[in-house]
Each structure stands twice: as C-alpha cells, then as structure tokens.
Amino acid sequence: MRYLRYAFLAVLGIILISVSLANVQSVELKLMPDALADLLGFNLATSLPLFVVVLGGVVAGLVIGFLWEWLREHKHRRDATTKKSEVRKLEREVKKLKKKQNEGQDDVLALLDEAS
DSSP: OOHHHHHHHHHHHHHHHHHHHHHHHHEEEEEEEEEHHHHTOOOOOOOEHHHHHHHHHHHHHHHHHHHHHHHHHHHHHHHHHHHHHHHHHOOOOHHHHHHHHHHTTOHHHHHHHHHH
16 A cells, blocks of 8 residues: 555656646736726736646645644544543542542452452
C-alpha cells in the first residue's frame, strides 16, 4: 500500500510540474473591477504566472476546508474531553471504593478481590 501511495504522489508531482511548465505566462490579478476602481480611485494589481494563481487557489481552498472542518468538529472534541475527564473521575472513585471495601482484609485476598 505504501508503494501505491508513493507512485500516486510521483504521478501527481509529474502532472503538477508539467502543468506548471505549460502555464508560465503572466496574468494580472486585480483587487476590484475597473469601474469600481475608477470610482474609488485605487486598485491593487499584481502580475503572477498562471500556474501560481491556479495552485494558490487549490492550496487556499484546502486550507479553508481544513479550517472549516476543524471549527465544525470543535463540539465533538469538547465532548470527548469532558467524557474523558468524567471517566478518570469515576475510575478514581471506583479505586477508592475498592480500597475502602478491602480495608482490614489480607493483602492477598484484597488483590484477588480487585482482580474479579
């Protein structure tokens, strides 16, 4: 399975490199449309290779998706943390009750009682 993953990543890398080499022409990115820029009096613009724009959009989409999912799962992580602390508390309580129940008994009998 590991070799399939490496093969997939190698093929993906070759495809991305070939797409990047085929799309090196520059494109101009503007912050606003020309009509709105004329109205406001300014417009930020930059010129980048096309492959940077496309791959940057893919990376930005992945980051936004991961962040959205992390925020969406917050309540599940909070519930898991709450349940984990509750389990620890109950385990400590059970241990105290077993210790109290086995007071005054022989140590060997207490160990056998705890194991069951």
